[in-house]
Amino acid sequence: xxxxPETPPAxxxxxxxxxxxxxxxxxxxxxxxxxxxxxxxxxxSSEELATASGVNSAKLRKDLSYLGSYGTRGVGYDVASLxxxxxxxxxxxxHQSVALVGVGNLGHALAGYAGFAGRGFPVSAMFDxxxxxxxxxxxxxxxxxxxxxxxxxxDRGVTIGMVATPGPAxxxxxxxxxxxxxxxxxxFAPVVLQVPADVEVRKVDLAVELQVLAFxxxxxxxAGGSDGAGATASARAGGTNDGDMNVGTNxxxxxxx
Amino acid sequence: xxxxPETPPAxxxxxxxxxxxxxxxxxxxxxxxxxxxxxxxxxxSSEELATASGVNSAKLRKDLSYLGSYGTRGVGYDVASLxxxxxxxxxxxxHQSVALVGVGNLGHALAGYAGFAGRGFPVSAMFDxxxxxxxxxxxxxxxxxxxxxxxxxxDRGVTIGMVATPGPAxxxxxxxxxxxxxxxxxxFAPVVLQVPADVEVRKVDLAVELQVLAFxxxxxxxAGGSDGAGATASARAGGTNDGDMNVGTNxxxxxxx
DNA sequence: CTGTGTGAATTGCTTCACAGCT
DNA sequence: AGCTGTGAAGCAATTCACACAG
Numbered sequence: 001x002x003x004x005p006e007t008p009p010a011x012x013x014x015x016x017x018x019x020x021x022x023x024x025x026x027x028x029x030x031x032x033x034x035x036x037x038x039x040x041x042x043x044x045s046s047e048e049l050a051t052a053s054g055v056n057s058a059k060l061r062k063d064l065s066y067l068g069s070y071g072t073r074g075v076g077y078d079v080a081s082l083x084x085x086x087x088x089x090x091x092x093x094x095h096q097s098v099a100l101v102g103v104g105n106l107g108h109a110l111a112g113y114a115g116f117a118g119r120g121f122p123v124s125a126m127f128d129x130x131x132x133x134x135x136x137x138x139x140x141x142x143x144x145x146x147x148x149x150x151x152x153x154x155d156r157g158v159t160i161g162m163v164a165t166p167g168p169a170x171x172x173x174x175x176x177x178x179x180x181x182x183x184x185x186x187x188f189a190p191v192v193l194q195v196p197a198d199v200e201v202r203k204v205d206l207a208v209e210l211q212v213l214a215f216x217x218x219x220x221x222x223a224g225g226s227d228g229a230g231a232t233a234s235a236r237a238g239g240t241n242d243g244d245m246n247v248g249t250n251x252x253x254x255x256x257x
Numbered sequence: 258x259x260x261x262p263e264t265p266p267a268x269x270x271x272x273x274x275x276x277x278x279x280x281x282x283x284x285x286x287x288x289x290x291x292x293x294x295x296x297x298x299x300x301x302s303s304e305e306l307a308t309a310s311g312v313n314s315a316k317l318r319k320d321l322s323y324l325g326s327y328g329t330r331g332v333g334y335d336v337a338s339l340x341x342x343x344x345x346x347x348x349x350x351x352h353q354s355v356a357l358v359g360v361g362n363l364g365h366a367l368a369g370y371a372g373f374a375g376r377g378f379p380v381s382a383m384f385d386x387x388x389x390x391x392x393x394x395x396x397x398x399x400x401x402x403x404x405x406x407x408x409x410x411x412d413r414g415v416t417i418g419m420v421a422t423p424g425p426a427x428x429x430x431x432x433x434x435x436x437x438x439x440x441x442x443x444x445f446a447p448v449v450l451q452v453p454a455d456v457e458v459r460k461v462d463l464a465v466e467l468q469v470l471a472f473x474x475x476x477x478x479x480a481g482g483s484d485g486a487g488a489t490a491s492a493r494a495g496g497t498n499d500g501d502m503n504v505g506t507n508x509x510x511x512x513x514x
Numbered sequence: 515c516t517g518t519g520t521g522a523a524t525t526g527c528t529t530c531a532c533a534g535c536t
Numbered sequence: 537a538g539c540t541g542t543g544a545a546g547c548a549a550t551t552c553a554c555a556c557a558g
Binding site: 019020021022056058059062072073074075 | 526531
């Protein structure tokens with residue numbers, strides 16, 4: 001019976017895996033840390049931050065443990081320092097440049113979304129095919145023609161693309177973004193985008209969100225009264241790779257004005 | 258008000274739990290079934306539908322198995338019949354009435370989102386606080402004042418509320434929706450809403466989506482990936498709009514104007 | 515023989531509970 | 537004491553692989 005030496009050699013600074021589900025929450029913690037900082041807090045405990053985020057404190061601590069030990073036992077986490085670490089892990093210290101394709105109804109709203117520029121994601125390029133839209137300026141950015149996507153993205157070092165076109169056009173512009181060197185795509189069109197393995201896609205499908213909610217309404221009818229299956233007051237987030245969709249948290253929405 | 262006991266007739270159909278993650282995908286399958294139907298398909302195999310949905314076929318079969326056996330071994334699933342079953346499970350046979358609060362930048366786009374009305378979720382009420390917005394009509398619906406949320410929701414039997422207000426206003430309108438009898442809420446505001454246990458909340462946070470993508474971009478840098486190389490890229494990106502995959506009618510999202 | 519339906523194995527995420535630092 | 541960091545237990549979801557229906 002040869003007992004394998006079991007030598008976990010080297011593996012010095014082994015990259016931490018950081019679960020997908022955790023990454024989604026890190027962004028939420030970061031936003032809340034900003035609020036704590038505004039209120040003048042120097043430190044937060046896992047309990048405080050967890051409650052504000054709508055998760056339990058053990059989960060929060062485990063999430064933070066993936067990025068190292070930045071808390072002080074018996075005290076809590078230093079707000080400023082933790083903010084800094086989260087920004088680093090989330091890649092917010094690298095400059096991210098965002099391109100938006102499709103400046104119609106939804107795209108126009110996304111272009112003006114205060115939560116993007118305000119949180120480190122200025123939209124630096126926009127595209128459409130409609131002659132009425134190509135050439136206009138939104139927030140100081142001129143809308144280009146879709147045919148220029150590849151060149152412009154390469155030129156400006158765009159790392160993230162947002163697709164807000166009608167479904168039938170989505171795969172085409174996706175291909176153009178990929179050829180322009182875009183590594184991550186946020187897809188609002190109701191299609192499953194085909195991309196090379198090294199490109200990350202996240203999908204936001206509003207109709208699907210409503211259908212999931214409709215399911216719960218229907219479920220409640222069947223269940224009749226109290227089924228007691230209530231989660232507290234948190235939202236669900238799930239999914240990851242492939243054609244999965246997901247919701248996250250954070251962002252300042254739009255002012256009704 | 259008191260719903261008659263609705264005597265579940267011995268509940269012969271021992272309802273299986275239907276995992277949360279599955280529900281999300283069922284909505285996706287339903288949309289794709291619509292496209293297959295448009296193309297005149299009578300039946301689909303799990304393999305075909307799975308590929309189109311971006312999941313693997315075993316997962317798809319397991320998902321469908323939660324709602325019973327509606328496939329034919331050796332053949333596949335009857336498209337029309339499966340559509341019907343999915344609609345039933347997702348509660349789309351019940352009439353869903355949707356209210357939208359916050360008709361600003363994003364809210365306005367949501368109001369005009371073709372994917373809602375086209376998929377069984379007509380927005381039947383809208384609200385805001387801005388005097389410039391209250392009273393105007395969007396898609397034939399008059400925007401009411403936030404103070405009337407409770408009464409109007411009750412009156413029109415609204416089951417789903419969408420919150421697209423700025424963060425600070427979100428909890429307040431959420432409370433009003435709940436008092437108006439709304440059972441499910443789709444939250445676009447960057448706050449964690451507090452609701453009673455019998456109300457379901459889903460959160461869509463656009464800034465978080467971008468942060469998750471940014472994480473993957475940063476991660477790739479660390480991994481030092483050999484750039485370039487499109488592995489399994491797919492479609493061609495010709496000069497002109499090549500969005501003519503087999504998307505039938507269904508897919509109109511936001512029309513670029 | 516084809517393709518569904520499903521127990522069993524696996525993987526990944528969450529929760530628990532407590533050792534150990536301050 | 538108080539609170540973090542983390543092994544280990546507990547769940548939930550995904551994948552495997554194959555019996556069985558048409």
